[in-house]
Amino acid sequence: NLTQRLAGVMKTLRGEARLTESNISDALREVRLALLEADVALPVIKDFIAAVKEKALGEEVIGSLTPGQALIGVVHKEMTQLMGGANSALNLATQPPAVILMAGLQGAGKTTTVGKLAKLLKETQKKKVLVVSCDVYRPAAIEQLKTVAAQAGVDFFPSSTEEKPEAIALAAIDWARKHYHDVLLVDTAGRLAIDEAMMAEIKQLHAAIKPVETLFVVDAMLGQDAVNTARSFNEALPLTGVVLTKLDGDARGGAALSVRHVTGKPVKFVGVGEKLSGLEAFHPERMASRVLGMGDILSLVEEARKGVDEEKALAMAKKLKSGKGFDLNDFKDQIAQMRNMGGMAALMDKLPAQFAQAAGQLQGGAEDKAVRRIEGIINSMTPAERAKPELIKASRKRRIATGAGVQVQEVNRLLNQFEQTQKMMKSFAKGGLSKLMRGMKG
Numbered sequence: 481n482l483t484q485r486l487a488g489v490m491k492t493l494r495g496e497a498r499l500t501e502s503n504i505s506d507a508l509r510e511v512r513l514a515l516l517e518a519d520v521a522l523p524v525i526k527d528f529i530a531a532v533k534e535k536a537l538g539e540e541v542i543g544s545l546t547p548g549q550a551l552i553g554v555v556h557k558e559m560t561q562l563m564g565g566a567n568s569a570l571n572l573a574t575q576p577p578a579v580i581l582m583a584g585l586q587g588a589g590k591t592t593t594v595g596k597l598a599k600l601l602k603e604t605q606k607k608k609v610l611v612v613s614c615d616v617y618r619p620a621a622i623e624q625l626k627t628v629a630a631q632a633g634v635d636f637f638p639s640s641t642e643e644k645p646e647a648i649a650l651a652a653i654d655w656a657r658k659h660y661h662d663v664l665l666v667d668t669a670g671r672l673a674i675d676e677a678m679m680a681e682i683k684q685l686h687a688a689i690k691p692v693e694t695l696f697v698v699d700a701m702l703g704q705d706a707v708n709t710a711r712s713f714n715e716a717l718p719l720t721g722v723v724l725t726k727l728d729g730d731a732r733g734g735a736a737l738s739v740r741h742v743t744g745k746p747v748k749f750v751g752v753g754e755k756l757s758g759l760e761a762f763h764p765e766r767m768a769s770r771v772l773g774m775g776d777i778l779s780l781v782e783e784a785r786k787g788v789d790e791e792k793a794l795a796m797a798k799k800l801k802s803g804k805g806f807d808l809n810d811f812k813d814q815i816a817q818m819r820n821m822g823g824m825a826a827l828m829d830k831l832p833a834q835f836a837q838a839a840g841q842l843q844g845g846a847e848d849k850a851v852r853r854i855e856g857i858i859n860s861m862t863p864a865e866r867a868k869p870e871l872i873k874a875s876r877k878r879r880i881a882t883g884a885g886v887q888v889q890e891v892n893r894l895l896n897q898f899e900q901t902q903k904m905m906k907s908f909a910k911g912g913l914s915k916l917m918r919g920m921k922g
């Protein structure tokens with residue numbers, strides 16, 4: 481699997497001082513296989529590997545970084561780049577209503593995403609939102625949107641199977657304008673496979689309503705097949721963005737790379753659950769970590785299994801699985817275990833970037849000292865505070881800082897870092913736990 485392959489990459493390159501044509505070619509073969517397993521489409525992998533090779537050649541191996549780490553670093557950076565670098569937000573800058581058209585195959589998650597997006601825009605941007613269904617083939621689809629709109633607490637423009645999609649959408653725009661809606665979300669029909677009639681219909685609809693955003697909704701579980709669907713939709717419509725759904729399942733996220741590569745359009749959101757709250761802004765860097773970093777956590781756990789404290793690692797995995805989350809007690813245990821495993825330097829090897837950062841933004845020889853300070857701060861907290869860090873308000877922070885002999889800012893920094901780690905652990909719990917468990921039993 482991906483983990484073993486990346487571990488192999490690290491091993492292959494250990495002890496070399498520089499990345500060269502000869503020492504990276506084996507490693508890149510492993511990266512290629514890893515990406516194939518992550519369901520990235522072949523032509524995308526080819527271009528990607530070529531780009532990584534070009535960047536990696538001659539890259540100096542600085543300080544304590546091994547060539548393996550340096551190469552993974554290049555892969556991570558390149559992958560982040562390929563997925564757009566930074567998050568790309570919705571463009572709603574137009575004369576209201578800002579019309580957003582949803583396109584995609586049946587079952588991709590369009591109707592659900594309309595509900596999620598409506599809720600998000602209403603709650604986080606205080607927009608007045610109207611939704612309308614142009615799925616005139618299935619009365620149940622219109623009913624579904626009505627239900628979703630009620631759940632999201634937004635307005636629903638009724639339509640019927642007797643009408644034409646453009647007529648429905650134009651009437652909805654008119655209504656939205658008269659009732660001062662900021663945003664109109666237009667849901668559409670999809671087929672099980674791409675067909676001419678569907679493409680013609682949505683092109684016509686697009687031309688009639690001139691949306692400011694045309695979002696292609698695609699199921700991440702489609703893996704490589706997402707490429708063909710994305711290409712067809714991208715040729716038929718001037719897409720402005722992509723929503724990648726069902727990333728809460730087993731999908732490895734390879735589709736994010738493929739779809740971006742094929743369409744050149746940014747993934748703007750990811751769907752992470754059936755509930756209306758399950759929509760998140762897409763962050764290329766995090767996705768690259770997901771595709772690459774999960775394995776690093778696994779090898780960390782494996783290391784723990786071999787030498788130090790299997791029971792604790794197992795308890796941690798169980799805890800993650802039960803959804804109880806990762807608290808400061810766990811954070812402290814992890815730091816203690818890291819120390820047992822031979823100091824931070826050895827471990828930086830195995831940690832995904834954010835995790836390493838969360839462990840104290842450590843560099844050079846200051847690592848162990850920084851770890852001791854973190855332990856000092858956590859030791860100054862009560863068990864209740866460690867279990868529920870949100871309890872820690874200003875006066876408690878002052879008490880903890882005094883107890884640990886540090887500044888309040890350092891306590892704040894630790895809490896922020898912990899929060900980030902906790903978020904990451906949650907996403908591992910959702911996406912990668914079965915793998916994690918398997919790795920530990922194996």
Ligand code: GDP
Pocket residue numbers: 584585586587588589590591592593670725726727728729750751752753754758
């Ligand atoms: P549409 O045909 O494109 O409108 O797709 P729907 O919105 O009806 O969704 C199809 C199925 O996928 C439904 O069962 C949804 O609950 C489910 N679904 C949609 N988005 C997600 C997601 O992000 N995660 C999960 N797990 N399920 C989703």
Ligand code: MG
Pocket residue numbers: 590591592615621667668
């Ligand atoms: Mg639908």
